[in-house]
Amino acid sequence: MAILPPQVSAEAFAEAIRRFQAVVGAEWVFTVDEDVGLYRDSYSPAWGEGDEKLASAAVAPISADQVAAIVRIANEHRIPLYPISTGMNLGYGGSAPVLSGSVVVDLKRMNKIIEIDDVRGYAIVEPGVSYFDLYRYIQDHGLNLWIDTPDPGWGSVIGNALDHGVGYTYGAYRDHFYSHSGMEVVLPTGEIMRTGMGALPGAKSWGEYHYGFGPYVDGLFSQGSAGIVTKMGIHLMPAPEAYLSCMARVPRRDDIIPLVAEVNRLEHAGLIGMPNYGSPWSQSRDPALQALIGRPDGWNAAEVDRFVINAGMPYWEVNLQFYGPEATTTANWEYAKAKIAAAVAGATFAEVERLRFPLTEEQKHNARHRVAIGVPNLEIFFIGARSAFNPTPSDGHVWFSPVIPKSGEAILDFQETMSKAVRDAGGFPGGLGGYGPFSAPATWMYRTFIMISGLPVARNNPEFNKRSRALFDRLIDVAAQKGWGEYRTHPLFYDKIMSTYNFNDNALLRFHERIKDAIDPNGIIAAGRSGIWPKYLRGSQR
Amino acid sequence: MTTRIALVAAAAVLVAAGSTSGQDIGEAPTFARLYDHTTLTKGSDVYTYWCWNCHGDGPGKPGTAALMARYNGAVPAVLTERTDLSAELVKVYVRNGLSIMPHFRKTQISDAQLEALAAYLARKD
Numbered sequence: 001m002a003i004l005p006p007q008v009s010a011e012a013f014a015e016a017i018r019r020f021q022a023v024v025g026a027e028w029v030f031t032v033d034e035d036v037g038l039y040r041d042s043y044s045p046a047w048g049e050g051d052e053k054l055a056s057a058a059v060a061p062i063s064a065d066q067v068a069a070i071v072r073i074a075n076e077h078r079i080p081l082y083p084i085s086t087g088m089n090l091g092y093g094g095s096a097p098v099l100s101g102s103v104v105v106d107l108k109r110m111n112k113i114i115e116i117d118d119v120r121g122y123a124i125v126e127p128g129v130s131y132f133d134l135y136r137y138i139q140d141h142g143l144n145l146w147i148d149t150p151d152p153g154w155g156s157v158i159g160n161a162l163d164h165g166v167g168y169t170y171g172a173y174r175d176h177f178y179s180h181s182g183m184e185v186v187l188p189t190g191e192i193m194r195t196g197m198g199a200l201p202g203a204k205s206w207g208e209y210h211y212g213f214g215p216y217v218d219g220l221f222s223q224g225s226a227g228i229v230t231k232m233g234i235h236l237m238p239a240p241e242a243y244l245s246c247m248a249r250v251p252r253r254d255d256i257i258p259l260v261a262e263v264n265r266l267e268h269a270g271l272i273g274m275p276n277y278g279s280p281w282s283q284s285r286d287p288a289l290q291a292l293i294g295r296p297d298g299w300n301a302a303e304v305d306r307f308v309i310n311a312g313m314p315y316w317e318v319n320l321q322f323y324g325p326e327a328t329t330t331a332n333w334e335y336a337k338a339k340i341a342a343a344v345a346g347a348t349f350a351e352v353e354r355l356r357f358p359l360t361e362e363q364k365h366n367a368r369h370r371v372a373i374g375v376p377n378l379e380i381f382f383i384g385a386r387s388a389f390n391p392t393p394s395d396g397h398v399w400f401s402p403v404i405p406k407s408g409e410a411i412l413d414f415q416e417t418m419s420k421a422v423r424d425a426g427g428f429p430g431g432l433g434g435y436g437p438f439s440a441p442a443t444w445m446y447r448t449f450i451m452i453s454g455l456p457v458a459r460n461n462p463e464f465n466k467r468s469r470a471l472f473d474r475l476i477d478v479a480a481q482k483g484w485g486e487y488r489t490h491p492l493f494y495d496k497i498m499s500t501y502n503f504n505d506n507a508l509l510r511f512h513e514r515i516k517d518a519i520d521p522n523g524i525i526a527a528g529r530s531g532i533w534p535k536y537l538r539g540s541q542r
Numbered sequence: 543m544t545t546r547i548a549l550v551a552a553a554a555v556l557v558a559a560g561s562t563s564g565q566d567i568g569e570a571p572t573f574a575r576l577y578d579h580t581t582l583t584k585g586s587d588v589y590t591y592w593c594w595n596c597h598g599d600g601p602g603k604p605g606t607a608a609l610m611a612r613y614n615g616a617v618p619a620v621l622t623e624r625t626d627l628s629a630e631l632v633k634v635y636v637r638n639g640l641s642i643m644p645h646f647r648k649t650q651i652s653d654a655q656l657e658a659l660a661a662y663l664a665r666k667d
Contacts, residue, residue, distance in 0.1 A: 028649075035648060038637065042644035060649045090644060108649040111578060132591075136577040153595075365600060378595040379602040384642045386608035393608070393641045 002033060003056050005080050005101035006537070013056070016077040020059045020103075023069045028060040028109070039087070039104045041094035043396025045457045045465040045472075046492060053096040053491055055082070058104040064184060064192055064230035070105060071228065071524060072190035080527045081105050083228040085127035085159030088152070091399040091454060091490070092163065098491040098528035099541065105228060107156075114231060115207065118143040122181060122207030124233045127158040131376040138236075145236045146374035148173035150444075153376020158232045162222045164488055168371040169273045169323070171446030173237050177222050178446075181233035182206040185221055188520035193227070207233035223488070225526035226519055242326035243373055245353040246333050249280070249314035251346040253305040253437070256316050257408030258343040263318055264406060266339070267446075271332045273372070276319040277411075279438035281308060293436055298423055301416065304437045314348065316440075321372055326356065383454065394430065397454030398468065398492075400475055402484040404441070404449050414451050414484065415439050421478040422471065429467040430456045450487060476500065491528070498531030513538070579650065585662025588655045589622065592646070597621040605643065621663055629660035636660075 004013050021029045030036055039055040046052040061067045074081050082102040087095030097104055111128030116137070123134060131153040138145050148167035150160050159165075160176050167174035182196030196212040197203040210216075220226040250259050256277075266272045281289065289307055293299045308315045320336055322329035337349050353368050364370065370377045386393040404410040418435040428434035433453060441449030455472050458464040472493060479485065480500040489497050498509055512532045516523075523534020533541050576582070576591045596605035599620045610619035618624050633656055639645040651659065 030648070034637075038645055038647040040645075042639050043642075058647075086650075087647065088644075094644065095647065106647065106649050108647070109580060111580065113577075132595075133577040133579075136575070140575050140577065370602065377602055379604065381596060381604035381642055382602075382607065385604040386611045386641060388611055391611065396642055396644075 002036075003054055003101050005056055005078075005103070006099070006540075008078055008101075012077045013079065016073055016079045016103075017057060019073045019077075020057075020070060023066050023073070024059055024061050028062075030058040030060075039084075039095045039097075039106075041096035043090050043094060043398065043457055044096065045398050045455075045469050045490070047395075047457070047459045047465070049462055049465075051492070052100075053093070053098060054100045055097050055104045056101045058106050060106040060109050062109050064110075064186060067105065067107075067186045067228050067230055068190045068192055071186055071188065074103070074524050075188070075190065075522050078522055079103055079524070081228075081524055082526055083107060083127075085156030085162070085229075086130055086154070087159075088155040089159065089163060091397050092488055093491045096491070098494065098526065099537070102527065107228075107230070110230065113137050116141075116143065116145070116236075117207065118145045118236075118238075120208055121145065121236050121238060122233055123157075123236055124182075124207050124231060125157050126231055127156050127229060129157050130154050131157060131160075135374070135376050144239050146239050147236060147376070148176070148179070149371050149374060149376040150176070151371055151380035152378045153371075154378065157234055158229055161232065161234065162224075162229060164222060166444030167274075168369075168444070169237065169321075169374060170270075171267065171274075173235065174274060174444055175446050176234070179235040180218070181208060181210050181235060182212070183218055183221060183229050183233075184231035185227035185229050187227045188522070188525045192230075194231075196233070198231075198233070207235070220515065223530045225516065225529040225532055227525060237374075239357055240323040240325075241357060242324065242329050243353070243355040243357070244322040244326075244329040244333055244351070245368065245372070246320050246322070246336075247317055247350045247352050248320060248337070248340050249317040249348045249350075250340075250344045251314050252309060253301060253315050253412070254408075255344050255347075256411055259316060259318060259340065259347075260406065260408040260411070262336075262339050262343045263320070266320070266332075266336050271322070272336065273321040273323055275321070275443055277440040277443065278317055278319070279315060279440060280313055280317060281315070282438040282440070298420055299437050301412070301437060315438075319352065326354075384456070394456035395459035396457045398457060398472060398490045399452055399454055399488075400472055401450050401452045401486050401488055402475075402479045403445070403487050404451055404484050406448050410449065411439075411441055411451075413482070417478065417482055418451070418475065421475060425471050425474045426467075428455075429464055429471065430458075445487070451484075494528060494531040496531075582655055583658060585658035585660070588651065588659040589662055592651060593621060593659075596643070608641070624663070625666050627663050629657075629664040632656075632660040632663045 036055050036057055039058050044052055059070055080099050080102040082097030083105040084095050085107050107127035109128055110126040112126045113129055114124040116123040131149040134157055135147050148169045150165050150167050161180045165176045173179050182198040184194045187193055195218050197209050198206040199212050221229050263275045292303055292307055322332050340347050364375050367373055384394055384397055404414050415435055415437055422428055422434045442452045455468040476496055485500055486497045501508055516532050517535050523536055527534050527537055528541055579591055582588050606619045636646050636656055
């Protein structure tokens, strides 16, 4: 065995492994390097280095009772556990534990869809259920439901919600933690608890009403280490009759300010699903434009704006998505056009795609943006994959995902601030990516923007990774100075990012630590998750 | 050839590359029943469940596009059209990954399922 949990003897570890085997069967306890190595983070920017996050073993239970038994054994032998649902989470740590030497509790085998209702609009699932699984189950059973799927679709419905993952349809659905409803959790003591209406024996409304009664504790289990979630309810949307995808384009750089203001109003009033901002120039290889953007002293907003205006192509575009009866989608599009045209001189409009449901498999497969119609896929892997434009692909990436206000002003401020930060740090590793005058926000969050960027990783090239990691560190600092903080991150940056959420002498972290000490005194569950360390590791790990 | 820019990618700033898969319009397999990966025994089902979405035919298949860019048509970009794959090679890629394709754990694809998948992709017809 290559590594042991910290402060655990080889004898205690071997005894714990033997007892885990008795619970789940020897076949489902992984201890040899070849198997344990499959729990490495395949996108790790520390691959092969001393601080790479590595498991000591993995155990794969099939039920909540087995999870509880594993947790009780771990307490007796002081074995740190790290739960994963399906263990995808690529770019944010994958399947590797935060604390090296932890035993990964792999919940992929727990893949039952417990309950699903297409009248009341919810499902209750286990952690191993992926978005593909839930989607295919719905299709196979002819249910009148859509899922809101993230990219890619092979992740866990529960795991994604717990990591504050996001999708592509209406705001209330695409915030997957918001749309969850009730949990079953194995606590650090091995006790099984249910939250929300799940706490009331016989209640039939687990999947419908979030809160139940009393203080709401579900948040402790999201990006947290307060227990292992073994079931969860999730709200599902009714399949609409029609989908209409349209594009609005505006000519000038500053037009993003009134454009966002109008689109915010449309979205917050429930008239559109997720808007997608972009620029027709973001992939341009025009040499004159590249020269402007690549100036050694940085790009100048007025110069870039003049170039775009002279070229006669819009600076910004936003894709608007309408769901519902065909008549209302059309009417809402007409309304949106009128509002945007009144707010932005020179705005232009185009209809992109109109679909009526149900679609055949062929139609779904060939739809322009499948996640927008609730069809999970893996198309997102075009990011970073080998292509004519990217002949030497990286071995993954780590996502830098700062939250900024949902305004055009914030977008422009972010572009200028972070372009300078990248430039001052010596540029983006590999020369691809970064921020520039056409960087657009990701809009998965209902009420904010995420200015996401993937910092590339090169397996077996520590020097390259060192540059990515150093830049990531720098971007965290610069963002925090502006009040922009990450919503989710790779475990290598947990401590640093938690340290930026430091109002009143880190009152939030200190509160988390008091909770951790009270409910998990042995520090068994997910030590170090989100920068929250159990007492016995607080000095040595942070 | 359709250029498909993932909308997230436009924001994301890593390279959002265009699909160069063989066709703009592809056929979808029947996979509605494939919602419990633990029950799969046929290599073709394992392929459809785990591989098709990246390596199949038609639009939006980054694995197919990557193999097209890698081999420039010298071998088929769609995995099921290859006749030069060995079972051993398939197993190496599944358990080790390559570039942005991650490795797969035994709770995802068991050793028995991997044998079936490897045999399916290594067939010569």
